[in-house]
Amino acid sequence: xxxxxxxxxxxxxxxxxxxxxxxxxxxxxxxxxxxxxxxxxxxxxxxxxxxxxxxxxxxxxxxxxxxxxxxxxxxxxxxxxxxxxxxxxxxxxxxxxxxxxxxxxxxxxxxxxxxxxxxxxxxxxxxxxxxxxxxxxxxxxxxxxxxxxxxxxxxxxxxxxxxxxxxxxxxxxxxxxxxxxxxxxxxxxxxxxxxxxxxxxxxxxxxxxxxxxxxxxxxxxxxxxxxxxxxxxxxxxxxxxxxxxxxxxxxxxxxxxxxxxxxxxxxxxxxxxxxxxxxxxxxxxxxxxxxxxxxxxxxxxxxxxxxxxxxxxxxxxxxxxxxxxxxxxxxxxxxxxxxxxxxxxxxxxxxxxxxxxxxxxxxxxxxxxxxxxxxxxxxxxxxxxxxxxxxxxxxxxxxxxxxxxxxxxxxxxxxxxxxxxxxxxxxxxxxxxxxxxxxxxxxxxxxxxxxxxxxxxxxxxxxxxxxxxxxxxxxxxx
Amino acid sequence: xxxxxxxxxxxxxxxxxxxxxxxxxxxxxxxxxxxxxxxxxxxxxxxxxxxxxxxxxxxxxxxxxxxxxxxxxxxxxxxxxxxxxxxxxxxxxxxxxxxxxxxxxxxxxxxxxxxxxxxxxxxxxxxxxxxxxxxxxxxxxxxxxxxxxxxxxxxxxxxxxxxxxxxxxxxxxxxxxxxxxxxxxxxxxxxxxxxxxxxxxxxxxxxxxxxxxxxxxxxxxxxxxxxxxxxxxxxxxxxxxxxxxxxxxxxxxxxxxxxxxxxxxxxxxxxxxxxxxxxxxxxxxxxxxxxxxxxxxxxxxxxxxxxxxxxxxxxxxxxxxxxxxxxxxxxxxxxxxxxxxxxxxxxxxxxxxxxxxxxxxxxxxxxxxxxxxxxxxxxxxxxxxxxxxxxxxxxxxxxxxxxxxxxxxxxxxxxxxxxxxxxxxxxxxxxxxxxxxxxxxxxxxxxxxxxxxxxxxxxxxxxxxxxxxxxxxxxxxx
Numbered sequence: 015x016x017x018x019x020x021x022x023x024x025x026x027x028x029x030x031x032x033x034x035x036x037x038x039x040x041x042x043x044x045x046x047x048x049x050x051x052x053x054x055x056x057x058x059x060x061x062x063x064x065x066x067x068x069x070x071x072x073x074x075x076x077x078x079x080x081x082x083x084x085x086x087x088x089x090x091x092x093x094x095x096x097x098x099x100x101x102x103x104x105x106x107x108x109x110x111x112x113x114x115x116x117x118x119x120x121x122x123x124x125x126x127x128x129x130x131x132x133x134x135x136x137x138x139x140x141x142x143x144x145x146x147x148x149x150x151x152x153x154x155x156x157x158x159x160x161x162x163x164x165x166x167x168x169x170x171x172x173x174x175x176x177x178x179x180x181x182x183x184x185x186x187x188x189x190x191x192x193x194x195x196x197x198x199x200x201x202x203x204x205x206x207x208x209x210x211x212x213x214x215x216x217x218x219x220x221x222x223x224x225x226x227x228x229x230x231x232x233x234x235x236x237x238x239x240x241x242x243x244x245x246x247x248x249x250x251x252x253x254x255x256x257x258x259x260x261x262x263x264x265x266x267x268x269x270x271x272x273x274x275x276x277x278x279x280x281x282x283x284x285x286x287x288x289x290x291x292x293x294x295x296x297x298x299x300x301x302x303x304x305x306x307x308x309x310x311x312x313x314x315x316x317x318x319x320x321x322x323x324x325x326x327x328x329x330x331x332x333x334x335x336x337x338x339x340x341x342x343x344x345x346x347x348x349x350x351x352x353x354x355x356x357x358x359x360x361x362x363x364x365x366x367x368x369x370x371x372x373x374x375x376x377x378x379x380x381x382x383x384x385x386x387x388x389x390x391x392x393x394x395x396x397x398x399x400x401x402x403x404x405x406x407x408x409x410x411x412x413x414x415x416x417x418x419x420x421x422x423x424x425x426x427x428x429x430x431x432x433x434x435x436x437x438x439x440x441x442x443x444x445x446x447x448x449x450x451x452x453x454x455x456x457x458x459x460x461x462x463x464x465x466x467x468x469x470x471x472x473x474x475x476x477x478x479x480x481x482x483x484x485x486x487x488x489x490x491x492x
Numbered sequence: 493x494x495x496x497x498x499x500x501x502x503x504x505x506x507x508x509x510x511x512x513x514x515x516x517x518x519x520x521x522x523x524x525x526x527x528x529x530x531x532x533x534x535x536x537x538x539x540x541x542x543x544x545x546x547x548x549x550x551x552x553x554x555x556x557x558x559x560x561x562x563x564x565x566x567x568x569x570x571x572x573x574x575x576x577x578x579x580x581x582x583x584x585x586x587x588x589x590x591x592x593x594x595x596x597x598x599x600x601x602x603x604x605x606x607x608x609x610x611x612x613x614x615x616x617x618x619x620x621x622x623x624x625x626x627x628x629x630x631x632x633x634x635x636x637x638x639x640x641x642x643x644x645x646x647x648x649x650x651x652x653x654x655x656x657x658x659x660x661x662x663x664x665x666x667x668x669x670x671x672x673x674x675x676x677x678x679x680x681x682x683x684x685x686x687x688x689x690x691x692x693x694x695x696x697x698x699x700x701x702x703x704x705x706x707x708x709x710x711x712x713x714x715x716x717x718x719x720x721x722x723x724x725x726x727x728x729x730x731x732x733x734x735x736x737x738x739x740x741x742x743x744x745x746x747x748x749x750x751x752x753x754x755x756x757x758x759x760x761x762x763x764x765x766x767x768x769x770x771x772x773x774x775x776x777x778x779x780x781x782x783x784x785x786x787x788x789x790x791x792x793x794x795x796x797x798x799x800x801x802x803x804x805x806x807x808x809x810x811x812x813x814x815x816x817x818x819x820x821x822x823x824x825x826x827x828x829x830x831x832x833x834x835x836x837x838x839x840x841x842x843x844x845x846x847x848x849x850x851x852x853x854x855x856x857x858x859x860x861x862x863x864x865x866x867x868x869x870x871x872x873x874x875x876x877x878x879x880x881x882x883x884x885x886x887x888x889x890x891x892x893x894x895x896x897x898x899x900x901x902x903x904x905x906x907x908x909x910x911x912x913x914x915x916x917x918x919x920x921x922x923x924x925x926x927x928x929x930x931x932x933x934x935x936x937x938x939x940x941x942x943x944x945x946x947x948x949x950x951x952x953x954x955x956x957x958x959x960x961x962x963x964x965x966x967x968x969x970x
Contacts, residue, residue: 123851123853124738124853125734125737125738125852125853126851126852126853126854126884127741127852128851169687170687170691172685172687176684176685177684178746180662181684181685183691184658184662193945193949197945197948198945199943199945199946199949200943200945201946203921203923204851204921205849205850205851205884205921205922205923205926206654206655206659206849206852206883206884206885207650207654207659207849207880207883207884207885207923207926207927208849208923208925208926209647209648209650209698209923209925209926209927209928209929209930210923210924210925210930210934210937210938210941210942211698211930211938211942211946211950211968211969212695212698212699212703212949212950212953212954212968212969213648213661213691213694213695213697213698213699214946214949214950216691216694216695217690217691217694217695217953219691220687220689220690220691221690221691225690236745237741237742237745239745256603259603260602260603263605263715264715264788265788265789266788267714267715267717267746267786267787267788268656268745268746268747268788269746269788308745309745310742310743310744310745310746310747311743311797319789371683371684371685371686372683373601373604373606373682373683374603374604374605374684375601375602375603375604376604402685405684405685406604406683406684406685407684407685443681443682443683444683445681445683445685445686445687445688446688447686447687447688448683448685448686448687449685449687450687451687451688452687452688452689456688459688460688460689463688464688464689465677465678467671467675467676467677467678468677468679468689468692470675471671471677471690471692471957472689472690472692474956474957475690475695475953475956475957476690477956478952478953478955478956479949479952479953490689490690491689491690
């Protein structure tokens with residue numbers, strides 16, 4: 015780790031003012047504060063400056079100055095990360111590099127189905143630009159109104175469309191990156207096939223800014239579906255939901271673009287805190303699945319396919335009840351139910367969150383076994399289990415027992431709950447971080463669960479590309 | 493580069509006999525010969541031994557011995573590579589490690605849609621195992637009867653299904669790799685989402701064995717389509733073919749799984765050397781597109797969609813004529829036409845081959861401009877232009893003028909033709925190797941066309957992971 019003197023920091027900040035303009039070098043506490051606390055308000059750091067470069071060249075200039083003065087840098091996009099990856103440590107020795115001003119759409123090539131965007135473009139703007147050109151940019155997640163594509167790439171964001179379209183990684187064809195030495199790598203290739211050497215692109219994606227700063231990207235677009243149809247299905251168990259998923263894959267093939275699981279308790283929690291949101295079935299059911307089909311032909315075709323699939327599922331007893339959205343508003347209401355679960359959890363009080371994935375075939379077994387372990391260890395703990403069943407990714411959260419003080423509950427049980435969950439995940443061949451990354455939140459889990467071979471490989475790469483350790487130190491592999 | 497003495501080599505070979513059994517250490521010329529010449533017979537190397545380990549542990553033991561004795565290793569799968577990546581140099585100092593005996597299917601998880609296979613499993617066996625389980629493994633290429641999944645991963649093989657399913661990279665979820673130090677990295681995860689550190693998987697994929705030896709992989713499966721329908725469409729120009737591609741994307745969305753372009757001359761060449769293969773249209777047409785739809789519903793649905801699409805294309809004048817395969821045999825005949833182009837080229841005589849890609853939107857311009865340049869520089873040169881238009885990947889090959897001696901033609905014009913083609917490719921933002929990799933064939937192109945920043949990043953990674961330079965030296969970045 016590099017030690018920086020306060021004299022060096024002052025010289026760095028002064029040089030940054032020259033390089034990118036004093037107006038874009040923030041040092042006053044009321045200016046820097048929004049950049050120093052993460053979205054979940056779990057971490058508050060300090061910074062010698064918040065730098066807001068406007069171009070790739072200015073990012074490169076900043077990194078060169080950071081090398082000269084040995085100042086560690088923390089890149090930040092929309093500051094919506096869930097693992098503290100964009101928040102500096104408390105030393106005040108680090109500088110935050112906000113990419114928000116790199117917000118240009120550089121190109122859209124409809125025939126190549128690509129869009130070239132700078133790192134600071136907000137995800138929703140990418141979606142909107144694509145739609146205006148008759149194309150779909152399928153990355154979609156709760157923070158899409160404020161997260162940036164650079165942050166999505168840095169954390170390899172997932173979301174609700176992964177089942178069909180993949181993670182951010184699978185949506186990216188090329189990158190522009192400022193290396194830890196302050197050089198610009200122009201890898202902005204819009205090619206579907208390119209086998210000329212090591213895959214640097216995928217090394218930078220998901221590295222959370224620890225290997226360099228992503229400044230622009232070529233992202234893949236898809237044809238805009240002619241229709242999307244959403245439905246809710248009620249089932250007796252996660253096992254039934256898995257069988258239903260297999261049926262949906264068989265019937266709908268690549269038209270299946272969403273498959274979200276919500277336990278009954280999730281919806282009851284939504285109902286408690288958002289009474290205007292109605293429970294979608296007459297009877298209560300143990301599990302609800304939200305499905306979405308995206309059809310390139312017509313709404314009529316999608317509905318026919320849906321009905322055929324649901325008929326099979328109802329006849330075989332797999333599905334207990336089902337309701338297909340009649341219009342866009344109802345479809346929106348179904349998704350709203352799903353998206354209000356974390357909001358309802360926040361209203362209910364502090365809770366222990368997990369963003370885990372296991373092989374899809376093991377999701378039901380995982381839930382069954384881990385629920386039982388938690389019930390034995392922490393009687394009364396309330397499981398808030400929902401997520402992207404189609405990719406094996408669950409938000410497997412634990413709420414304090416009814417009436418128990420949440421803060422005391424967390425203090426007493428959080429570490430134990432994490433251990434139970436992650437041990438169970440690993441027995442099933444899963445991961446402790448499916449789509450939120452490692453940041454600073456899960457550095458210890460990474461050290462604990464990765465093999466020594468994998469840690470050595472990761473550290474060798476880090477040392478090779480960033481020998482001075484200036485790129486987001488303390489994050490990911492530490 | 494490491495220098496090895498012949499004493500050290502002898503000691504290495506003796507130790508390998510102990511480690512994996514003398515029967516699997518080949519040193520006799522008639523035993524080793526098949527491993528020392530590449531499939532195109534462009535390169536013949538020498539080796540101190542050809543090693544045939546039977547397990548991952550034996551591969552690790554070999555690599556550890558290679559470290560002790562400083563013997564460079566050249567991994568080899570089915571020996572079907574097109575860039576000489578699996579052929580040793582001529583020194584006799586290197587050892588070939590054939591993965592052919594690592595040929596077990598370790599697991600197939602139908603609910604997770606994954607298959608876990610060892611590196612030496614032949615691609616067709618992976619396809620067959622998947623099909624028996626009602627699943628599709630979509631990687632498909634000419635060598636599928638003899639290439640291995642390890643080689644496919646090492647070179648990130650492409651083929652005809654990339655348009656819909658991606659390259660080998662996109663089909664892989666996890667890897668097992670023996671590192672250059674002879675450690676085993678168990679990254680055999682079958683997860684759709686896993687954001688826990690650097691993407692080592694994609695670093696090893698496409699590295700052509702220069703960063704370690706892939707011994708097993710978890711590959712993604714897809715639902716088996718209910719029907720596949722193939723058609724040929726006749727068009728006036730590559731520009732029309734591009735417009736037709738956009739129409740097909742719009743109409744068929746993710747059901748479009750194949751879109752191959754063949755110029756008229758390609759088919760005439762096939763007709764000349766394989767007279768039993770009939771030209772599929774009554775009139776000659778400048779360009780032929782082979783399309784394939786894969787439908788999860790039914791053949792009836794696929795045909796209806798096809799007819800709707802073709803109607804639009806014919807009405808708008810985009811397509812001049814079209815023929816839809818009536819049955820599997822006819823569909824097979826259409827693909828045979830496509831696959832006989834390289835065979836017809838071989839019959840016609842030596843030729844200059846290129847495996848290039850440009851952004852899809854620039855394919856037509858690329859062909860137009862480069863054809864003109866070549867016509868000016870080498871009058872009479874005959875262009876054999878075909879390939880995967882749906883991913884912007886062309887096999888843009890040049891045959892000697894009619895009646896001209898091919899060997900003399902190559903000697904005189906090959907370097908000049910390569911330069912014309914690659915300069916044109918780079919003006920269009922393309923690549924000199926789309927799906928065949930770099931191997932030893934294109935090391936000079938790599939050094940010439942990659943930026944110094946990218947070369948430095950690649951070399952830093954190579955030096956960090958393989959400091960002794962024992963892994964397939966001389967390949968990729970040299």
